[in-house]
Amino acid sequence: MVRTPCCKAELGLKKGAWTPEEDQKLVSYVNRHGEGGWRTLPEKAGLKRCGKSCRLRWANYLRPDIKRGEFTEDEERSIISLHALHGNKWAAIARGLPGRTDNEIKNHWNTHIKKRLIKKGVDPVTHKSVNLPEIPEKQNVIPTIITSDVDLDNEKMKNNNKKPGLSSAKFLNRVANRFGKRINQSVLSDIIGSGGPVTTITTSHTAATTTSVTVNSESDKSTSSSFTPASSLPCQMTVNGNATSSPSTFSDASVNDHLMHCDNEDNIEFSRFLNDEDFMMFEESCVDNTEFMKELTRFLEEDVNDDLEVMPVYEHQEKFEEIDNYFA
DNA sequence: AAACTAGTCAACCGCTAGTCA
DNA sequence: GTGACTAGCGGTTGACTAGTT
Numbered sequence: 001m002v003r004t005p006c007c008k009a010e011l012g013l014k015k016g017a018w019t020p021e022e023d024q025k026l027v028s029y030v031n032r033h034g035e036g037g038w039r040t041l042p043e044k045a046g047l048k049r050c051g052k053s054c055r056l057r058w059a060n061y062l063r064p065d066i067k068r069g070e071f072t073e074d075e076e077r078s079i080i081s082l083h084a085l086h087g088n089k090w091a092a093i094a095r096g097l098p099g100r101t102d103n104e105i106k107n108h109w110n111t112h113i114k115k116r117l118i119k120k121g122v123d124p125v126t127h128k129s130v131n132l133p134e135i136p137e138k139q140n141v142i143p144t145i146i147t148s149d150v151d152l153d154n155e156k157m158k159n160n161n162k163k164p165g166l167s168s169a170k171f172l173n174r175v176a177n178r179f180g181k182r183i184n185q186s187v188l189s190d191i192i193g194s195g196g197p198v199t200t201i202t203t204s205h206t207a208a209t210t211t212s213v214t215v216n217s218e219s220d221k222s223t224s225s226s227f228t229p230a231s232s233l234p235c236q237m238t239v240n241g242n243a244t245s246s247p248s249t250f251s252d253a254s255v256n257d258h259l260m261h262c263d264n265e266d267n268i269e270f271s272r273f274l275n276d277e278d279f280m281m282f283e284e285s286c287v288d289n290t291e292f293m294k295e296l297t298r299f300l301e302e303d304v305n306d307d308l309e310v311m312p313v314y315e316h317q318e319k320f321e322e323i324d325n326y327f328a
Numbered sequence: 329a330a331a332c333t334a335g336t337c338a339a340c341c342g343c344t345a346g347t348c349a
Numbered sequence: 350g351t352g353a354c355t356a357g358c359g360g361t362t363g364a365c366t367a368g369t370t
Binding site: 016017036037038039051052055056059088089090091102103106 | 354355356357358359360363364365
């Protein structure tokens, strides 16, 4: 296939910064004729630019729904979380941040967030703490994914103050064993973020699609996979009485599998539990989560005093492989 | 005040995927 | 199946600005 040259300087096409006049021409043309047809747009709009340049200028700067200005703390948390999930897929990340462009997010990542993570001892590529010790391979342990500054603090706390006994890992094993793919990463991660066993659960169904879960943490803050999902579906998690800014979504597929993964301490990792495609599928498809939340709530309530032992997930290697094959 | 350096971000480049004839 | 074309993506560049010497 022969690639079509885009910006042919020899044709007198302009490059570099856009002038207000050019912007005006582009905006008025797109307003009249809509987006698309970028190849022919410059000529029709009276612009001496290549179509690609016009599309980029519109997409990154002139679009009316673009949010300008500083990134908020929540937005940054979302970026970190989504980056942990998608890697350098800036377009995918941008889809989770309405009003922000992939270019803007990419720039912000490279100039601010990345540096901050490095400064705090976190590898911005893997989101793992560079100080974490090597974990024995035979137990299939995957290091904790660090997705935010809060995680960093939790991670430090964990390393300095590990506690044996009934851990949040154990608790999450129960949730995962019970609900498997029905619950997405953000939900589980939010629960993990609460740091320990559930002591009280309250639910409110003020509207058919509104659910809130309160998770009070009393013991360890040992786990560290906080997650800020991008979806705006109406489920709010409340941790220690404080509503998080993280709306969470749920799938209602009924699968009961054993995909949680932890070591004999407190490390938990969900990336094998739900892969990217699966997570995105949930994001797109799940709309009605009320019934699922009710069921989760019942389960959590039952779980409070339930000492049921759950098989450690590293003993489910075959299940991991099954799932990998399924999503391959 | 001038020169230099570092940081920021808009824009560009090269590539791939999807669509259509 | 093939090639032309378009749209979109991620990496990189370079102009501009602010801070420092």
